[in-house]
Amino acid sequence: MQMRQLGTTGPQVSAIGLGCMGMSALYGPTDRAESIATIHAALDAGVTLLDTGDFYAMGHNELLINEALRTAPAAHREKALLSVKFGALRGPDGGWSGYDGRPAAVKNFAAYSLQRLGADHIDVYRIARVDPDVPIEETVGAIAELVEAGYVRNIGLSETGAETIRRAAAVAPICDLQIEYSLISRGIEDEILPVCRELGVGITAYGVLSRGLISGHWSRDRKLAEGDFRSFSPRFGSENVDHNLGLVEALRKVADDKGISVAQTAIAWVLAQGPKHATAIVPLIGSRTRAQLTEALGSLGATLDADDLAAIEEAVPADAAAGDRYPQGRMPDLDSEKK
Template identity: 80%
Template structure:
C-alpha cells in the first residue's frame, strides 16, 4: 500500500482511506458481519485511515468500528488511524436539527467518541459543518486543547470555504480538509484547493464515486429505500439521473479500453489530481463489502497518462453533472459553497 502525508502537519496515511458511513446509515441496509469483515480486509490490505462521524446512525458507526478494531487480527489494530467528525445534531426520529461547535460541546462529543471507538485518542478530529453561531477559531481552539491533553492527535476541517480554512489555520495547525471531490463534483478546484495547497493542508476526498452514481453499478431502475439518501438527492432524480448516467456510459467506454472498471477509473482520476501536486489528495472509498473494497483498491494499479486524462475530461467536463450534490436545505449549511 502506498502512503502519502496528510498535509504538512498530519500523519502518514494510506493512499486510500475507508469511509465507513454506509455501513450504518443513509444507503440502505448493511450487513454488520460483512461490514466488520470489510474493515478487517481493508486493514489487511494496508488501508490505515478509517473515517466516521459520531452522528452516523447516532453512534452506531463508531461502535461498529470499535468492534472491528477489537476483533482485528493481531497487529492490525495498531495501524488504524481514526478520522472522526462531530457537531451534527439529530433528534430521536433521525432528523437533522443543527450543528454545535461550542468548546464545551467539542469536549463532550470527543468523550463519547473515545468510549464508542474504544481508543485512547482520535487521530484526526473535525467538526462536520461550521456552526454559524460559533466562530471557527473557538471550535478549532477547543480541538487544540484536546490535542494538548493527548485525546486528539491532529485537527481537520470539513466542507469549509477558503476564508474559513485560513482563519482555522491561523488558530492551530490543520492537517486536512474533508470535502466532496469527484469527476462530477469539482467545486473545490477554483478557490479551496489552491488555498489548501498554499497552506500545506491535504484534502480527504469523500464522494469520489458520487454515492455510487458514477461507480458503473447504479442503474435507472434501482429501487431505493425511503431512508436512502439517494432517494431525495437531486442528482438521482428524474431527468437529472438520466443525464448523469449518460456521463457514466461515456466513462465506461474509456474504462473498457483500459481494461478497468468504471469505479476504478473514477477513483484513479481523483488519485491523479493529488499525484501531480505532492500527493495531497486522499480519496475515501465508501466500500460496504469486501467485493467493492477489492474493486476500489484496484484503482491503485491504474495509471492515467495525459491522453487518458484528456479523454476523461472530454467525456465528463467540469460542471457537466445535472443537479446539486445535496438537497437545497443541506446546501445552505455548506460553508464550502459560499
C-alpha cells in the same frame, strides 16, 4: 499499499481511506457481519485510514468500528488511524437539527467518541459542518486544547470554504480538509484547493463515486429503501439521472480502453490529482462489502497518463453533472458552497 502524507503536518496514511458511514446509515439496509469483514479486509490490504462520524446512526458506526478493531489482528489494529467528525445534532427520530461547535460541546462530543471507539485518542478530529453561531476560531481552539491534552492528534476541517480555512489555520495547524471531490463534483478546484495547497492542508475526498452514481453499476430503475439519501439527492432525481448516467457511459468507453472498471477509473482520476503536489489528495471509498472494496482497491494499480486524463476530461467535463450535490434544504449548511 501506497502511502501519502495528510498535509504538511499530518500523519502518513494509506493512499485510499475507508469511509464507514454507509455501514450504518443513509444507503439502505446494512449487514453488520459483512461490514466488519470489509473493515478487516481493508486493514489486511494495508488501508490505515478509517473515517466515521459520531452522528452516523447516532453512535452505531463508532461502535461498529470498535468491534472491528477489537477483533482484528493486533498488527492491523495498531496501524489503524481514526478520523472522526462531530457536531451534528440529531433527535430520537433520526432528524437533523443543526450543528454545535461550542468549545464545551467539542470536548463533550470527543469524550463520548473515545468511549464508543474504545480508544485513548482520535487521530483526526473535525466538525462536520461549520456552526454558523460559533466562530471557527473557537471550535478549532477547543480541538487544539484536546491535542495539547493528548486526546486528539491532528485537527481537520470539513466542507469549509477558502476564507474559513485561512481563519482556522491561523489558530492551529490543520492537517486536512474533508470535502466532496469527484469527476462530477469539482467545485473545490477554483478557490478551496489552491488555498489548501498554499497552506499545506491535505484533502480527504469523499463522494469519489458520487454515492454510487458514477460507479458504473447504477441503474435508473434501481429501487431504493426508505430513508436512502439517494432517494432525495438531486443528482439521482428523475429530471437529472438520465443525463448523469450518460456521462457514466462516456466514461465507460475510456475505462474499457484501459481495461479497468468505471469505478476504478473514477477513483484513479481522483488519485491522479494529488501526487504532483506537496499536499496529498486521499480518496475515501465507501465500500460496504468486500467485493466493492476489492474493485475500489484495484484503482491503485491503474496508471492514467496525459492522454487518459484528457480522454476522461472530454468524457466528463467539469460542471457537466445535472443537479446539486445535496438537496436544496441542506446546501446552506455547506460553508464550502458560500460565495
